Amino acid sequence: MMNTNTYSVPDMSCAHCKAHIEEEVNKLTGIQNANANPDEKKLTVTFDTNEVQSADIVNAVSQAGYTAEKTQ
Numbered sequence: 001m002m003n004t005n006t007y008s009v010p011d012m013s014c015a016h017c018k019a020h021i022e023e024e025v026n027k028l029t030g031i032q033n034a035n036a037n038p039d040e041k042k043l044t045v046t047f048d049t050n051e052v053q054s055a056d057i058v059n060a061v062s063q064a065g066y067t068a069e070k071t072q
């Protein structure tokens with residue numbers, strides 16, 4: 001099943017952060033779309049729940065060096 005989650009990423013501040021976060025999240029299997037917005041400090045991810053879980057997305061953002069908290 002496809003699901004879209006939104007995460008708060010308070011320490012994301014510029015286009016470099018955006019690119020880095022999106023790259024790490026897109027490495028996961030099952031990601032359909034990852035869009036990081038540095039102005040709103042928000043990450044929106046659409047993913048297949050059969051292949052990847054929200055915790056994996058949070059971990060990928062951690063790998064990039066940022067903190068993500070699920071907001072919806």
Ligand SMILES: [Cu+2]
Nearest residue numbers: 013014016017
């Ligand atoms: Cu940055």
